[in-house]
Amino acid sequence: MRLVIARCQVDYVGRLTAHLPMAQRLLMVKADGSVLVHSDGGSYKPLNWMSPPCWLIEEPGTWVVQNKAGEKLVISIEEVLHDSKHELGVDPGLVKDGVEAHLQELLAEHVTTLGEGWSLVRREFPTAIGPVDLMCRDSGGASVAVEIKRRGEIDGVEQLTRYLELLNRDPLLAPVSGVFAAQLIKPQARTLAEDRGIRCVVLDYDTLRGTESDDLRLF
């Protein structure tokens, strides 16, 4: 990784056109050739950048970074205040927990959270327009499609509605009802869902995990 602090001006031409006037910034050149232009504030997003795979051509006072698609980043350098290189090696990568995939696993294992006597047909139940998170049967044997979200918003309700519309055309499955399950359900999403006859269920991640721990403790 190369770190350069420089007074520079940056122009990007690609999916859009963008210009950064002359000012002092950090230029970060990663081992894969990608370049990031950071200011001393804002958030984690650089002011400008080029993602790998891309190539940096360095001339005195001008860097040109290009990718295969023809997007181009031109950096004009007026003054270099710092320039250092560092060997970091390959990163072992991030380990995450608590995301939707895990919620789905937990709920699949404890499908009775949704109703007494319910059973799981399968996770990622395939349809022509994409997989339904969980397909279940309720205690009466009726099909229920379950959409799981961390944050339940209007998009998720639309998604489940599309699935239900399609699934209910299949005479082997119909009638299929819907459950919208999320750690947090926004009021507007709840209103839309209930208006469409979709049941809303708020999930508690710790309780689901706790249930799992309890199960394990039985052995």
Next chain:
Amino acid sequence: MRLVIARCQVDYVGRLTAHLPMAQRLLMVKADGSVLVHSDGGSYKPLNWMSPPCWLIEEPGTWVVQNKAGEKLVISIEEVLHDSKHELGVDPGLVKDGVEAHLQELLAEHVTTLGEGWSLVRREFPTAIGPVDLMCRDSGGASVAVEIKRRGEIDGVEQLTRYLELLNRDPLLAPVSGVFAAQLIKPQARTLAEDRGIRCVVLDYDTLRGTESDDLRLF
């Protein structure tokens, strides 16, 4: 801005839980207290970070960055390989061109691109669930709601569908038809749109801009 190259381990606890094993990385501390942890590859997104406003408490071998919401980033430092500080000053900021807002402007000025004799009622036509990009009248005086996207995907069709459903309840406007206009329309979005009686129009940014230039040349 402070740049530290260090062998470190990072743990984030907040909206999710994430862990980075011990390895060499760049730690960037910005003037506003925000912290970014970068590896020597990937793209512009840091492996881990804390956005401002947040506070860094530095102890020997351990940094703790926290925000008001209680999210926490704990960085355990085993070895420091580089540590430098730089005064960058405030950045003048980025100037952009070619985004959706500009597409909307251009199409609003050249609404006849959509059809002979069409006229613009208004941009950002207000509805209870959000503004419609363009409200037009066709040559016969019928209302047309236009949704503009840079990339036309399924979400955009759903959005326009919601607007149309609402607008068609208004006897003063109904019947309202829909146009889905985008620089690129994904096949699935096109299928869904046309299935719902929504017309799809592919926009050419340069042609729209060219049309504008021609107009200007007349003066």
Next chain:
DNA sequence: GAGTCCATGTCGTCC
């Protein structure tokens, strides 16, 4: 503050 929508979104995964 909540709701809504754009983004050079980026990122993973599945096909």
Next chain:
DNA sequence: GGACGACGTGGACTC
């Protein structure tokens, strides 16, 4: 490689 959905989405803008 393309399509699709999640994201610690972030950020801007409206009400």
